[in-house]
Amino acid sequence: DTAVSQTPKYLVTQMGNDKSIKCEQNLGHDTMYWYKQDSKKFLKIMFSYNNKELIINETVPNRFSPKSPDKAHLNLHINSLELGDSAVYFCASSLLPQSDTYEQYFGPGTRLTVT
Amino acid sequence: SQQGEEDPQALSIQEGENATMNCSYKTSINNLQWYRQNSGRGLVHLILIRSNEREKHSGRLRVTLDTSKKSSSLLITASRAADTASYFCAPPNTGFQKLVFGTGTRLLVSP
Numbered sequence: 001d002t003a004v005s006q007t008p009k010y011l012v013t014q015m016g017n018d019k020s021i022k023c024e025q026n027l028g029h030d031t032m033y034w035y036k037q038d039s040k041k042f043l044k045i046m047f048s049y050n051n052k053e054l055i056i057n058e059t060v061p062n063r064f065s066p067k068s069p070d071k072a073h074l075n076l077h078i079n080s081l082e083l084g085d086s087a088v089y090f091c092a093s094s095l096l097p098q099s100d101t102y103e104q105y106f107g108p109g110t111r112l113t114v115t
Numbered sequence: 116s117q118q119g120e121e122d123p124q125a126l127s128i129q130e131g132e133n134a135t136m137n138c139s140y141k142t143s144i145n146n147l148q149w150y151r152q153n154s155g156r157g158l159v160h161l162i163l164i165r166s167n168e169r170e171k172h173s174g175r176l177r178v179t180l181d182t183s184k185k186s187s188s189l190l191i192t193a194s195r196a197a198d199t200a201s202y203f204c205a206p207p208n209t210g211f212q213k214l215v216f217g218t219g220t221r222l223l224v225s226p
Contacts, residue, residue, distance in 0.1 A: 042216075
């Protein structure tokens, strides 16, 4: 059983297009995250949602909009794609990090290539 | 926000040897996590060590934490080719709410 799944695994698109990446977790976790990993393997957090509510919003262009229809899903929509958006995007989930830090479970990643 | 900084950036060893990688961080923490990332995959949690623990073991992994030096180390004993991966440390930030990863240590274990 896949704990954290993402679709699609690969996404190739042209500049200016709008695309979405979907994420689902079946672990019963309250909190979900989106990370971006660039070509130098630097993994940077973008957003964090707890039970459909945004709790972390790093300095990310507003072309990126996360949407959480329920606590098991966190989708990432990207408008007007740019070359610099090319990266691997990872979704993750964990218990709510309120009084402690918990391990995060990562999805397999979505490799986005903007041409 | 602080991130863990791993050292060395790359490490190449033979199967059977031990691999040690280090992590430094800037501000006080109450725990620190280590993750592994195989090529083309998501990160996998390895171990969490708390500030009141100096050392923790999990199978062939040994993690130490020195809060006075703000550093941690991950030792993999009797390494195998399957240990080839990038290893990241992640101190918590913003009151536990997020982890900030560095660029990791790329470990290559040759048969």
